[in-house]
Amino acid sequence: MLDSLFDSAWMRWLDRQVPPSRTWFFAGPVALAAGAAASALALLAGWGLQRTDLLPLAAAAGLGTAAASALFAMLVAALVNKLRTLQQSMTVMATRDDLTGVLNRRQFTLLAEREWARCRRYEADGAVLLVDADHFRRINEQHGHAAGDALLREIVRVTGGLLRQADVLARADGEALVVLLPQTDPLGALDVAERIREHVAALRLDWQGTSVFTTVSVGVASMGALHTSLDALMLDAEHALGAAKAAGRNCVRAAPIQPRRSGEARPVISK
Numbered sequence: 250m251l252d253s254l255f256d257s258a259w260m261r262w263l264d265r266q267v268p269p270s271r272t273w274f275f276a277g278p279v280a281l282a283a284g285a286a287a288s289a290l291a292l293l294a295g296w297g298l299q300r301t302d303l304l305p306l307a308a309a310a311g312l313g314t315a316a317a318s319a320l321f322a323m324l325v326a327a328l329v330n331k332l333r334t335l336q337q338s339m340t341v342m343a344t345r346d347d348l349t350g351v352l353n354r355r356q357f358t359l360l361a362e363r364e365w366a367r368c369r370r371y372e373a374d375g376a377v378l379l380v381d382a383d384h385f386r387r388i389n390e391q392h393g394h395a396a397g398d399a400l401l402r403e404i405v406r407v408t409g410g411l412l413r414q415a416d417v418l419a420r421a422d423g424e425a426l427v428v429l430l431p432q433t434d435p436l437g438a439l440d441v442a443e444r445i446r447e448h449v450a451a452l453r454l455d456w457q458g459t460s461v462f463t464t465v466s467v468g469v470a471s472m473g474a475l476h477t478s479l480d481a482l483m484l485d486a487e488h489a490l491g492a493a494k495a496a497g498r499n500c501v502r503a504a505p506i507q508p509r510r511s512g513e514a515r516p517v518i519s520k
């Protein structure tokens with residue numbers, strides 16, 4: 250009977266939806282034990298009343314309770330598991346970019362707002378990089394959109410490999426990435442940007458027998474006293490990216506470095 254129950258369409262469906270988990274293995278036996286205890290109590294009650302005709306009835310009721318509660322516990326465990334899986338995939342969908350797997354722009358903004366507030370409060374260093382693939386339209390036209398997608402994923406992989414754990418990499422939009430570098434001074438931010446540029450320029454994607462490659466332009470903006478909002482910092486990064494594109498692409502440009510505190514001398518970067 251149990252076999253046919255487990256073979257039933259809904260159980261097969263649950264099985265497909267919910268991979269076996271510890272909950273499955275523990276919830277059933279626990280419910281079974283509870284049912285057995287209920288059955289024992291029912292037997293004892295029947296015994297106490299010295300009504301022998303009640304004994305089989307009580308035993309059947311107890312066993313029935315045990316089986317029903319075991320099944321119920323398994324069903325609840327499966328549904329809880331399913332809901333947890335659904336919740337996890339919804340979180341991934343809401344926070345990650347489909348193509349590359351890195352954070353999407355919305356999630357980046359949430360994290361960057363927090364970091365911006367922290368930098369402002371403690372007058373700490375922090376920077377944002379905008380990394381934009383050069384002439385990406387040509388890549389799509391020459392090799393196809395699928396090759397462009399694959400190259401974008403490779404750029405993300407290479408860029409991610411150059412960052413620290415505390416750094417945040419996200420897809421800004423289209424063929425542009427954005428990187429948040431907490432606790433990074435302006436010179437450090439330039440170094441990271443330059444390393445990303447170099448590594449992407451050396452990247453070769455083997456696509457159906459041809460080598461597909463591109464370069465990136467990078468705009469750098471470091472937190473300063475005049476960045477009274479995250480938007481102001483992002484705008485500086487966008488201007489710097491525009492300057493890198495205008496300078497011929499495949500290069501890094503930084504927005505003018507501001508003092509960290511109003512009235513402080515502006516740091517000089519000789520790079």
Ligand SMILES: Nc1nc2c(ncn2[C@@H]2O[C@H](COP(=O)(O)OP(=O)(O)OP(=O)(O)O)[C@@H](O)[C@H]2O)c(=O)[nH]1
Pocket residue numbers: 348381382383384385386387389393394395396397398401422423424494498
């Ligand atoms: N394959 C692929 N292409 C994308 C994606 N997102 C944006 N693009 C393409 O990237 C190209 C961006 O074009 P443009 O804005 O003209 O920029 P560009 O050709 O990279 O030129 P510059 O940025 O000025 O160097 C467009 O052709 C978009 O279709 C994506 O997810 N996958």
